[in-house]
Amino acid sequence: MNKNDVVIIGGGIIGGAISYQLARYDLKILVLERNPLLADETSKGNSGAIHGGFDPDPGKLEAKLNVKGNRLWREEIFKHLEFPRIQADSLILAFNDDEINHVKMLYERGITNKVPRKFLKILSKEEVLKKEPNINPEVKGALLCTSSWAIEPVKATLAFFGCSEKNGVKIRKNSNVTNINKIDDGFEITINDEEKVFAKNIINAAGHYADVVAKMAGLGDFTLTTRRGEYRILSRSERGIVNSICFMVPTIHGKGVIVAPMLDGRIMVGPTAEEGIPKEETRLVTREKYKYIGKIGTKIIPKLNIDKTEIILAGSRPIDLETNDFIIRYANENNHFINAAGTQSPALASAPAIALEIEKLLSKNGTKLKLKSNFDPNFKVMW
């Protein structure tokens, strides 16, 4: 039987980063994506920020992999893969005394999470307004983080997969995994209810459907929920109104709300946060949230001309109900079925670090990782 050493299910940024990391080894690798396009789900509907790592709760896997992922993007991935990105400072804005305390807490949390101290600073009101004169003058101060970047997440995913393909990984779109059977020495995977392929190892990077895919294999030991975020993207006429990624202080329901410059010259406002919507509606935009996003935008930047909305966009964070953390581990009953799930924010920032964790798990389950002599880590996406 002609078995793949690894089948990666999911053509989002997490599947992409894993595919790129594994492409350097002498392995037969197949990627299966059910959509006609790669990166057309959560990896398309997000803020595209490589966060510094000051936000996740210390002790969580998210905290460790965010800080490591941020370093890997800057020091490794940007060296080899060309796609649109720019260094963009983050400003976490405080508008009252409670929020100032939160900003101070985030600074301390950043240090605990091992964000290098040189990247973090608390700014006074005057310093904020000097840096970003269009911010609401009611601002009281902010946390500045200078290790954050803005990336174009779809193009970044295409760079990962493009380079993987160049190095021998097979990538199949329109390939919906509809069943998985455990067989001797691996898995039989059914695509589109008809074709069978075989895998010694499965990497489950199916985003919102990772719990469904795990259950399909009889290995469903986690449950994901949704938290949809909607955006309004403003025209280039608003270009220059801010140069930093300007965040509201995170609250339980408004984590990560920003006004930020985009790489195409537009301005991004959002996202909202709506829990428990159906999996099939993770990319839906709604009339109700449209107005609310306008309010957020003008709270941060009163001058923002919110009526210049050109594009609306949505995506949803896949959240592990039990841990509210990434799930990067073997299925409980099978160490050849490896989950890269629960990929809520900051999984984009963490993607290269998640890929290294998956590589470690593969190596520990006995998969031989022999480096190819001709691996070429470089790739340029046209844009």
Ligand SMILES: Cc1cc2nc3c(=O)[nH]c(=O)nc-3n(C[C@H](O)[C@H](O)[C@H](O)COP(=O)(O)OP(=O)(O)OC[C@H]3O[C@@H](n4cnc5c(N)ncnc54)[C@H](O)[C@@H]3O)c2cc1C
């Ligand atoms: C509003 C919002 C803002 C965010 N902002 C940030 C940010 O600024 N920084 C950050 O670090 N993170 C951010 N994130 C998180 C980030 O977007 C996600 O962590 C990341 O995109 C998850 O990628 P993924 O590959 O796991 O999932 P996806 O991109 O959803 O990819 C999974 C893929 O699996 C495919 N699939 C599913 N089931 C099957 C099947 N049965 N067979 C074949 N294929 C299948 C899907 O079609 C999909 O393409 C944000 C998320 C949201 C929603």
